Amino acid sequence: MRVSRRRFGLWAAAAVVLAVVGLYGLFKVSKARCFTLTGSVVCRVETARPAVALTFDDGPTERGLEAVLPVLEAHGARATFFLVGREAAQRPDLVRRITAAGHEVENHSWSHRRMAFRWGDSYTHELRRTEAVLDGDRGPGPRLFRPPYGKKLVGLPLAVEAEGLTMVTWDVEEPTTTDPARFAQEIVAQAKPGSIILMHPMYGANETARAALPRVLQGLKAKGLEVVPAGELIASGAER
Numbered sequence: 001m002r003v004s005r006r007r008f009g010l011w012a013a014a015a016v017v018l019a020v021v022g023l024y025g026l027f028k029v030s031k032a033r034c035f036t037l038t039g040s041v042v043c044r045v046e047t048a049r050p051a052v053a054l055t056f057d058d059g060p061t062e063r064g065l066e067a068v069l070p071v072l073e074a075h076g077a078r079a080t081f082f083l084v085g086r087e088a089a090q091r092p093d094l095v096r097r098i099t100a101a102g103h104e105v106e107n108h109s110w111s112h113r114r115m116a117f118r119w120g121d122s123y124t125h126e127l128r129r130t131e132a133v134l135d136g137d138r139g140p141g142p143r144l145f146r147p148p149y150g151k152k153l154v155g156l157p158l159a160v161e162a163e164g165l166t167m168v169t170w171d172v173e174e175p176t177t178t179d180p181a182r183f184a185q186e187i188v189a190q191a192k193p194g195s196i197i198l199m200h201p202m203y204g205a206n207e208t209a210r211a212a213l214p215r216v217l218q219g220l221k222a223k224g225l226e227v228v229p230a231g232e233l234i235a236s237g238a239e240r
């Protein structure tokens with residue numbers, strides 16, 4: 001009796017360890033930038049063209065656009081804005097300002113909730129509601145989706161595929177420094193042809209990204225890298 005109880009305890013402990021390892025593995029996979037269990041994801045593009053995509057997540061906000069649009073224009077750069085559907089619906093004037101300036105507006109979900117461990121219908125709902133808001137302001141190119149927090153597991157990539165969207169993450173991430181010069185330097189150092197760069201310039205806390213943007217664009221130009229919308233970059237190369 002005592003032996004079997006001990007054996008049961010060992011099995012239970014092993015099961016707990018396996019469950020923890022399994023959950024940790026799923027957590028890592030859900031955050032992976034270039035790998036997905038289902039569907040497909042583009043984190044960079046294999047292309048001979050010396051070009052990168054500059055992608056801005058969240059919003060739109062007035063503050064973000066006022067900082068970003070004139071700088072992009074001054075550098076002749078065209079970027080991709082992954083917008084939160086709910087926020088875009090409240091400010092259609094801002095969405096039009098982005099597209100009127102020649103940039104791309106794409107889908108960053110409706111609510112910006114983490115999109116793992118949910119049901120199929122909720123993914124579809126998040127995607128479609130945002131598509132409905134953005135569609136009138138888009139050109140004919142591929143329609144892109146970026147998962148909030150880069151999180152995806154099984155259901156989301158399938159829903160993205162079923163809706164005819166391309167899931168796009170990134171290969172160049174923002175550094176954590178608050179020094180704009182270092183921030184820009186680290187982004188430019190990582191960027192290479194086909195890179196997809198992620199920046200967050202929209203909200204109050206994103207001052208460093210806004211201040212760094214002119215230096216990022218100068219640095220990319222100095223490296224001979226043209227800044228084009230993500231849809232154009234993806235169309236110009238074979239996906240990796």
Ligand SMILES: [Zn+2]
Nearest residue numbers: 057058148149
């Ligand atoms: Zn976001």
